[in-house]
Amino acid sequence: MITIQNNKLKANFNELGAELISLINLETEKEIIWNGNPDFWGGQSPVLFPIVGALKNEQYIFEGQTYELPRHGFARRRTFNVKNSSDNEVNFELKSDEESLKIYPFEFSLEIKYTLVEKKLTVSYQVKNLSEKEMYFSLGAHPGFAIDTENGLNYNDYEISFSDDEKLEIHPLVDNLISNETQTIELDNKTLLLSYELFSKDALVMTTMKSRELILRNNKNNHKVIFTFSNFPYFGIWAAKNADFVCLEPWQGIADLENHNQELTEKFGILKLEKHQDWKADWAVEIE
Template sequence: MITIQNKKLKASFNELGAELVSLINLETGKEIIWEGNPDFWGGKSPVLFPTVGALKDDSYIFEDKTYEMPRHGFARRKFFEVKNSSENEVVFELHSDDETLKFYPFDFSLEIKYTLIENKLTVFYNVKNTSEKELYFSLGAHPGFAIDTKNGLNYNDYEIAFSDDEKLEIHPLIDNLISNETQTINLENKTLPLSYELFSKDALVMTNMKSKELILKNNQNNHKVIFTFSNFPYFGIWSAKNADFVCLEPWQGIADFENHNQDFTQKFGILKLERNEDWKANWAVEIE
């Protein structure tokens, strides 16, 4: 377990998946990240790479060959190298290897940097194409934030405020794939009240959300998590059934649409990098 901290926050990470597993507000002792109870969902903040969501038939086609790929890709199941670390920063790196090339025929490097400044944790991603050919990939974040239901608080005391959306256009999930149909959720004052029922049909998947800042807050106290992100065009919000957490998920890429032809180069949201080209994105969480 790798730990970084400053006077306000302490963050811990697992080399397996370079996963953020704990973020503690040192001023209050409060844990911000979901506990990872496997009875509901054993994850905490997995990295989704080189795919986001499920593939149709758990497979894709590239250059007339079919490859199998698990939901959300393989990075969360790989050990990352700690490239360097300091008191308030750590950098993880993952490279293609003989194992990954069997089901993902591309050479790549994926660097993830976590930095603490004051009361903010920022996560930076850098994907580089180290192949001689074009690299196709998606990447997404999946942090789960704990919802406090103790001391007289309830799940529905929480809400998410959006910086720039009056309504949300949702793509329903059907057997983990994206429906071509959409549903609209109207917001009150740009705010979405949380409830267990909200996620009864799985995640809320959005491909045209305008907001780049979301605030998860409790309307009974001053607890607030400010979530910002850059260079992620798609977004998911999710929780397991009756579980006391909510995931705020910025994505570059989404699950396959129901009618997708499984051609990896034509997958919705897929990115293409030329030789030696790289791609950067980030998200941050500020604790108040």
Template sequence: MISIANEHIKVSFSKKGAELQSIKGIHSNTEFLWSGNADFWGKFSPVLFPIIGALKNDTYSFEDKTYQLPRHGFARDMDFDFEEINEHEVLFTLQHNEQTLKVYPFEFKLALRYKIHGSSVCCTYEVSNPGNKDLLFSVGGHPAFAAPLNKEGDYTDYYLQFNNDDELTYHHIVDNLISDQTSTIKLHNGKLCLKHELFYDDALVFKNLKSDSISLLNDKNYNGLDFNFKDFPYFGIWAAKDADFVCLEPWCGIADSVNHNQQLAQKEGINTLAPNGFWERTWQVTCF
């Protein structure tokens, strides 16, 4: 485990997947991330790259060749190189290699830069294209936050507060793919109460979320967090069945639709980066 800390929080990571694994309040001793209990879901905050969600039949085509990739891609299961920038900032990097090129025919450099300041953690995804052709990719986050915090209270004591939505229209998932079927949840003053049944049919996937900040709050005490994200066109909210966490997932990309033709260049939400290009997005969580 790799850790950085200040007087407010201590944050820990694994080199595997450059995965954030703990955000702990120094004074309150509160753990804000999910415990990683493998009986429900054994991850904490995986990076999703070079795809998000599932491909139709787990395959895609590019330049008349067919390739296979697992759900959410391969980066989350690979060991990243690590560099400590200073006592409050770390950088993890992953580059293409012989194995990645067999399933994803692009040269790339993916970096995850984590910074802490006050009681906030910033996660920045940085994508570079060292190749001589366009790089096609998706990237996104999957952090799981504990609910309840400190095991105080119940799941249903917690709610999500949206800063700019009064209703949520989400796409249903069918066999891991995005369908055209939608449902709408009416919010009361931007508030979505958590209950396990919300996620019994998989994640809630949003294509037109207006909010760029979501807070995890509760009715029992002051503890919670603010999750801020900008320029992520898609968003997912998910929890494993009956697990005491909620994932807040900002995405630049989305799973295949049920009707997708499996052409990577025509995939919804795919990002295109020119040779020698650079791309970045940041999300931030502030704990209290």
């Protein structure tokens, strides 16, 4: 386990997947991240790479060859190297190797840097195309935030406010693929009330959400988490059935559409990176 800390926050990470597994507010000793109870969901904050969501039949086609990739890709199951670290910052790196090239035919470097400043944790991603050809990929974040249901509180006491949206256009998931239909959720003063029923049909997937700042708030004690992100055009909100957490997920890419032809280069939301070029994105969480 890798730890970084300042006088406000303490964060722990697993080298497997370079995953954030704990973020503690040192002033209140309150844990911000979901505990990873496998009875509900064993993840905590996995990185989704080189795809987000599921592929049709867990397969894609590139240059006439068929490859298989599991849902959300393979990076979350690989051990990252610690490239460098200090008291309040750590930088992880994953590079392509012989095993990855069998299922994803691109040479790459993926770096994830975590930085603490005051009461904010910033997570920065850099993907480098080390191939001599164009590289196609998606990347997504999947942090799960703990919902406090003790001391008279319950899940319905929490809400998410959106900086720039009056309503949300949702793409329902059908067998883990994106439906051709859409549904609309009307927000109350740009606010979504949380409930276990909200995720009864899986994640809320959005490709047109305008907000780049969300606030997860307890409306009884005003405990809140301010979540911001950049260079991620899509977004998902999800929780497992009856579990006391909610995931706020900025994405570059989504699951396959129901009618997708499985060609990687034609996948909705896929990003094309020219040889020897890089791509960057980030998200941050600030505790109040």
